[in-house]
Every structure is written in structure tokens, then in C-alpha cells.
Amino acid sequence: MGISEVEPVERSHPLQAADERAALNSMLDFLRATVVNKVAGLTDEQASTHSVPASALTPAGLVKHLTGTERFWFAIDFAAQDIEWPWPDDNPHGAFALSPDDTLASLVAAYQAECARSRAVVAAAPSLDDLAQGKDMTFNLRYALTHMIEETARHLGHLDLLRESLDGTTGQ
Template structure:
């Protein structure tokens, strides 16, 4: 993981620029954790106590991007990319998953999320969703938290696969 091409967020930017830069940084971190691995390694459930895989995290990130930015923020009719199976999140079931498709869908979801955020004038603008009022500020902050948590998982999975550790 020595090829760190992430853009580090500014230490003096305003709120919106900081939030969007930190979210992009977390997105880039997930991609960096996966770089250089084969499709089989990306599918590997490398931590004995967990069913998580790096590919499952990428697929989950695509779903979360779509749900928060398209479904919640834009009120789009956004069907899951991988429908639930017996109540479980199907994006984590990767045995037969198409690795290239997952990356394409994740990148498309990220681009769609950036466009949705850019279309909102203020961080404080709100939408109603299932009886709650949600601001763009909340969505961006939640997404940073979502990626940061799963990037911690990705650290452990990657280390178990090939010993690579990193930021």
C-alpha cells in the first residue's frame, strides 16, 4: 500500500470544503486498502470471527452512498444494487460477486453522491425522510463516519490477507 495517491484535506478550509474533502479522503482510503489484491483476495474473509471481506465493504459502500445521497437527499426511487437475502445485506455475500462490476458501481455511486451534494446549496438545507429532518451536513458527517468505521475493518482484513498495514 505504498502508493498513497489520496488528497489530504486542507487544515484551514471552510465547513463544506472540509466535509467533502474528508469524505473523499475516506473513499480513497478504502480504495487504497484494496489496491494490488486479486479478485480472490478481495473476496477473502480473512478474519476468522467475521464474514467481512474487502469486496463486501466496497459493495456495501456503494449501497450506502446510493441510499444516503440518492434515496434520502434526492428522494429518488433507489432500489438496492444487491437485494437482501433472508433479511441479510446481500452486498456482503461475495462468493459469486463480479469484482469489476462492484468497482464500477462504487465509482458511479461516489460520482452520483458528489453531484447530489453539489446540487444542495447549503450544508444546513434539509430534507424530510421517513419522519425525520436530515441536513446535508448530517449526511456528509454520517458518510465520513461510515467509511472511517469500515476502513478500520479494512485495515484488519488487509493485514490478515497479506500483512500489509498502513494508514
């Protein structure tokens, strides 16, 4: 199997002197771009390999999971959009498992599209203090952004280990 169709994307360093909204958005966008760059160049076979013993995590599975968390936190819970639930019924917060038709390129494209939807949700909210509109949700936009920064950064650590185990690639 040849190199995947996933190409690295340009990253802009997070803003170091900005208002709160711009600082949070720039940090999350930096991490989102890093996710794509961490998997760029992997083959589909590499991206679906369990490269760290005792762990079922794969690079492709992590991208799939991050796509679901973007949808869940921003579109479904914060904006109350009536869109498809991102995870299977038997694993309501997982989606690390790959289906036979998942390719790295399709998963990265879905991730980038979901990040774009999330950006639009965030941009449409007048204030970081705006409360989530989803049923029984009590968090504000500030919390959603900081949670997604934490979620994405944590899984980038996993991607670091998986990628290094697969082909020795390290770095940002």
C-alpha cells in the same frame, strides 16, 4: 488467479483550513480514495476471503456495502431519487454478501460511480442545512456528510485488519 484490475487512485489530504462544506467534502473524498487503495492489488479470491476468524467480512463485501450506504444516504434518502434500493429484501441494510458474478473490479467501479453520484447530489444542494427529501427523512445534508465520514472511516478500520491478514499490507 492474478492481481485484480483495481489500481490505486491519487488521494488528496483533507483540507485543514477551509469552510465547513469544503472540509467535509475533502475528508469524505480522502476516505473514499483510501477505500479504493486498500483493496487495490488484491485478487478476486483474496477480496472475497474471510481472513479474520469469526468474522464474515471480506474486503469486497465491505466495498459493496459502502456502495449501498452512499446510494442510501445521498441519492435515496437525501435527494429522493427514484433509483434501485441497494440491499436485498432479506437484509435491508447489509449487502456485505457477495454474488457469484461480483468481481473486485466491478465492485470498485460501482463504488466509484456511486461516490460520483453522491458528489453531484451534495454539489446540487445550496446549503448544508438543506433537509432530506426522502419519505419520512428529517436529517440535513451536514448530518449525511458526517454520517458517511463515520461510516467510511469505521469500515476502513475493518479493511485495515482484513488486508493485513490477507497479505501483510499495512499503512494508508
